[in-house]
Amino acid sequence: MLGLACTSAEAVALVAKLQPDVVLVDMALGDECGLDLAQLLAQPDCPTAPVVILISAYSPCDVAELVAASPAAGFLPKSDLSSAAIGQIVADCRRAASRGRLAGKNP
DSSP: OOOOOSSSHHHHHHHHHHHSSSOOOOOOOOEEEHHHHHHHHHHHHSTTOHHHEEEEEHHHHHHHHHHHHOSSSHHHHGGGGGGGHHHHHHHHHHHHHHSSOOOOOOO
C-alpha cells in the first residue's frame, strides 16, 4: 500500500491507517520539519513503527549531524533514491535490530 502526505498531521494519520513497513520523510516539509516527523514516526515502543528513512536534496555532508541525531534508520539523497537503496537500508536496519542496535544512519 502506498500513501502520500503533505503535512506531518496527514503523515501520522496515514501511517496509523496504512501501517506501512517503511516511510520516506523529506527533511524539508515546507513550513514543517521532517526531523520532527521522523521523531513522531520512529517510536521504538510502537509495534507497528515503520522504518523511517530521511530523504533530501541536500548533500549528505550538509545533514550528517542532523541525521545522526535523529531516530531515522537512514538517509538517502534524492539523487540516490531507488528501491535498491531503500531495500538496503531496511535490510541493514533489520539485521541491526536483530543484534539490538540501529544501523543504516551513515549518510
